[in-house]
Amino acid sequence: MMDAVSLPVLGSVEDMINQSFDLAEIYMTMMDECGPDRIAKIAIQNFRYPTQLPSLSPVRWSPPGEEVIKLNYDGAMFLSSLEIGIGVIARDSAGACVWWKSIRKKWLPEPEMVEALAAREAVFLAWRFGWRRIVVEGDCANLHRKLISHQPDCSTIGAVIRDIKCLASEVDLCSFLLVRRAANMVAHCLARTSTGSGLEGPCFPTMLAGHLFSDFDY
Secondary structure: OOOOOOOOOOOOHHHHHHOOOHHHHHHHHHHHHHOHHHHHHHHHHHOOOOOOOOOOOOOOOOOOOOOOEEEEEEEEEEOOOOEEEEEEEEEOOOOOEEEEEEEEEOOOOOHHHHHHHHHHHHHHHHHHHOOOEEEEEEOOHHHHHHHHOOOOOOOOOHHHHHHHHHHHOOOOEEEEEEOOHHHOHHHHHHHHOOOOOOEEEOOOOHHHHHHHHHOOOO
């Protein structure tokens, strides 16, 4: 049985960056001791969807306001290979892609953790590039509730939630929005097609361009 581990309260963005993989190391230890198959089954069995979803934004993706960057994020789980995928896309008020990122990692935590890691990657991109006004959209209702809550989160994703809020506090404006999957398809496809440790850039992948262009019909 592994010893209980407590993560320190993060005091700055630098602390967050230095400690960003602490939680991953804890889960990897659990996988080593309990076995990845058992951890995966526990994660899936314990995950519960809410009985009532909060009100959702329109079905189609919509551009942000002037001088605002909208970041859409999504996570994916690959049970057969015990991997997760993360997809993030940032777009401006004209709907043009300013940056995208796709990551795949050998790890299989609970589904909500995957979504939280994707959200953190989205907000981290904003901090990294110095975007001062951002909208962050995802389609996980449970995570959305935690992102907009003013109460401390003591769940297994609590440390990641604190990371996200710490990063969000560094910008002038950050709004977290809940959308339907249909309004989050580009990030979803990036997560599902992720390969390697991480790909990113300002020019959107040609093979997924159709999903990006379909959002221009707003």
